[in-house]
Amino acid sequence: MKNILFFLLPLYTFGQVGIHTSNPESTLHVAGENSNVKVEGLNAINNPNNLGSESTSRVYVDANGDLVLGDRDDNLRFIMDNEDYIPNNREQKVVQTGTGDNFTYLVPNNHTFPSFTLTDDAVIEINYSLSWRIERNIPQKISDNGARTVKSTIFIYDHATSTYLPTTYALTAQFYSNGDSSKGADRFFYSTGSDYVSLPPGTYTVHFGGLVAGFGNDNIFAYFGADKDQLQILAYY
Numbered sequence: 001m002k003n004i005l006f007f008l009l010p011l012y013t014f015g016q017v018g019i020h021t022s023n024p025e026s027t028l029h030v031a032g033e034n035s036n037v038k039v040e041g042l043n044a045i046n047n048p049n050n051l052g053s054e055s056t057s058r059v060y061v062d063a064n065g066d067l068v069l070g071d072r073d074d075n076l077r078f079i080m081d082n083e084d085y086i087p088n089n090r091e092q093k094v095v096q097t098g099t100g101d102n103f104t105y106l107v108p109n110n111h112t113f114p115s116f117t118l119t120d121d122a123v124i125e126i127n128y129s130l131s132w133r134i135e136r137n138i139p140q141k142i143s144d145n146g147a148r149t150v151k152s153t154i155f156i157y158d159h160a161t162s163t164y165l166p167t168t169y170a171l172t173a174q175f176y177s178n179g180d181s182s183k184g185a186d187r188f189f190y191s192t193g194s195d196y197v198s199l200p201p202g203t204y205t206v207h208f209g210g211l212v213a214g215f216g217n218d219n220i221f222a223y224f225g226a227d228k229d230q231l232q233i234l235a236y237y
Helices: none
Strands: 017-019 028-030 059-061 067-069 076-082 092-096 104-106 115-118 122-135 148-158 169-176 189-199 202-213 220-224 230-236
Touching (some): 122 169, 202 220
Parallel strands (some): 017 028
Antiparallel strands (some): 059 067, 076 230, 115 202, 122 230, 148 169
């Protein structure tokens, strides 16, 4: 009679999983320059927090170590909604004398604009409506049938460096002309603009800029902030 002995030995393996690699460097290593990981539970069909095809959604790690999508509030912040950004009693005058056309900072020296702070890299969306009125010289209306251009833009002030960013944003322009017999509109006009800006973490302030261009050397005055001036800023984290 033969006796057969079985030896049961516990086997413990400590391994790493490699995809497209035979030498994984972590618990799970997906190699390849164009490699990716797909989690169907996080797609737009299966997860209401997915922002859809027109945007990207941030993935977070919860207390259990699971990958989750943040709420929509985590991705989008409404950080400013001001219905009269430049108070009416601090309207800013831009003068065109035929000798230059540089933008003038619309920053009242007796008023402090509100700032906003970004906690992380973000793309901000800026929407504005800026009021203005135009005159040939005080208190006369324009009546010579000449065309004038009124432009507006946005400067972003970086508090960390105490400087403006080198690029202007949301540039827009309107044209104005009126003659004695034209009976053109007077009082308040509005320029609207929108732009997207990528910014690092920090504290910033938005300032408007204005420009007036025309023909001849007659002084033309454009008053910005003459009525309501709305500014909205959204941050996409």
